[in-house]
Amino acid sequence: MPEATQHVVVVTDDTFDQIVLKSKFPVVVDCWATWCQPCRVLSPIIDALAAEYAGKIKVCKLDVDDNNKMAEKFGVMSIPTVLFFKDGEVVDTTVGALPKTVIQEHFDKLI
Numbered sequence: 803m804p805e806a807t808q809h810v811v812v813v814t815d816d817t818f819d820q821i822v823l824k825s826k827f828p829v830v831v832d833c834w835a836t837w838c839q840p841c842r843v844l845s846p847i848i849d850a851l852a853a854e855y856a857g858k859i860k861v862c863k864l865d866v867d868d869n870n871k872m873a874e875k876f877g878v879m880s881i882p883t884v885l886f887f888k889d890g891e892v893v894d895t896t897v898g899a900l901p902k903t904v905i906q907e908h909f910d911k912l913i
Contacts, residue, residue, distance in 0.1 A: 808853075808856075809849070809852035809853045809856050809861060810848070810849060810852045810861050810862065810863055811860065811861070811862045811863075812862070812863050812864075812865075813831065813862045813863070813864050813869075813872075814864075814868070814869050815869040815870075815871040815872050818864070818869070818872045821860075821862060822860075822862060822887055822890075823887070823890040824890065825860050825887070825890075827858070827859060827860045828858075828859050828860070828886070828887065828888045828912040828913060829859070829860045829861075829862060829886075829887040829888075830848070830851075830852075830859055830860070830861045830862070830884060830885070830886055830887075830908075830909065830912070831862045831863070831864050831884065831885040831887065832844065832845070832848045832861070832862070832863045832864070832882060832884050833864050833866050833873055833876075833878045833881055833882060833883040833884070833885065834863060834864070834865060834866065834881055834882050835865060835866050835867045835881055836865070836867070837867075838881050838882065840881070840882055840898060840899035841881055841882045841899070843899040844882045844884075844899040844900070844905075845863075847901075847902045847905055848861060848863070848884070848905070850902070851902070851905060851906060851909055855909055855913070858913050859909060859912055859913060866878055866881055876892060880897050880898070882897070882898065882899060883895060883896070883897050884896045884897075884905065884908070886908055886909075886911075886912050888912060893912070894908050894911060894912065896908055
């Protein structure tokens, strides 16, 4: 399932603060799990947008099964949940496997 790519960073409970909250760039965090079918639908959309917004937005993936502290901290109750961060704060959230055009609107609002 999701792996680190040229444009996507895998984050964990241990690396979340440094990579996401202290980022100088806006950050999008895709919260997912290996068993989640809607996550598999959303993942390539997030990957494509990560490439399109490279240099403007940092895109990360968080496996909520392995990293439940951060999922709990940010109130992730259903997956896929996408968290949009600016200056270390959540400024937007989406839940579900939404179409690329909808997710892209949230990316655009972030920059």
